[in-house]
Amino acid sequence: MNEFTAKTFRTRGGRLGSGMGSLLEALWVYYMNNTLAGQGGIARECEFVWLPDHQPADFACIIRKADWKPESREGELFRVEAKSMNLGVDEAKGHFTNLVSETSRFDHLLVLLWSWTEHDKHYVWPKVHSYFLGPSLPIIRMRDRLHLARGGSFVETGACPDGCSSAKCTHVGEPLNESGKRERRSGPATRKPKGVDYAANFGGLVRMLKTSGKEASSVFREMRADNTVCHQYISLIHEFYPDEELNQYGVSEWRSFAKSLGISEAGDKGEIRDAISQSVPDYRDRLRTFFAPR
């Protein structure tokens, strides 16, 4: 993919918010299909397709010859929600807002981490540095639990703020932030923030991992310890957003972690982590267990 984009999308300038993300996602589908076609066995029978509008998720993996009915998911193996994050922006904030109820067991989340990268003095190209591809549900559960831990809530059956009768309430499961404002357009109208349709902060791919306070941080640590998918996602985000990792643990924690590894605990968080990562390349796996609530 990078080979192709280096050639095709090489340009001068390279603006943010350019829609490059969608292009990269489309390209991913194209290359996946090539790969599938080149495989033997059952993989050959499958292909990735775009989902029509108004469907949760972006792509579906279907059986080529089967009848496909997007409305009922008939003929589909699983869906993929694709997100891209431009590492060059101040606050990359792709939103993964799919609800549990919109997600089935084998659905996947794809995150492409890219940035405009210098090709030579004058030209840049959109390089994909890394990616996450894994089951959606563990990420969704982690996101939701952390949402609750920071004081947010979800609309519950029979308790819709709009006062819908529970039989036809479409708002159940919709996230509300701590001040009770809806976080998606489809949330209850009475919870619309003034001046804006919805708050739009739920499910930020980096932001959802942030914690403040003890409770949230122990939820974070528990999820990281208990679920390998969550751990992989966290590790990837922390690799590319190093400050997030620093913020997740206090100075004294970094010190005791260093101490446990027999590494100098001098300096600030950043220096301590540098020292750790130099001699313990897999320190994120150690972080996972060292700070696991028992």
Added chain:
DNA sequence: AACTCGTATCATATGGCTCA
């Protein structure tokens, strides 16, 4: 010294907003 507490300062987390 080591330990606790209060305070000032600074950074982060998070709600809200704009823009195309």
Added chain:
DNA sequence: TGAGCCATATGATACGAGTT
């Protein structure tokens, strides 16, 4: 409609004074 930016309350940290 999503990506990106801005504002600000809250929380973390360093530091100094008081205490053991």
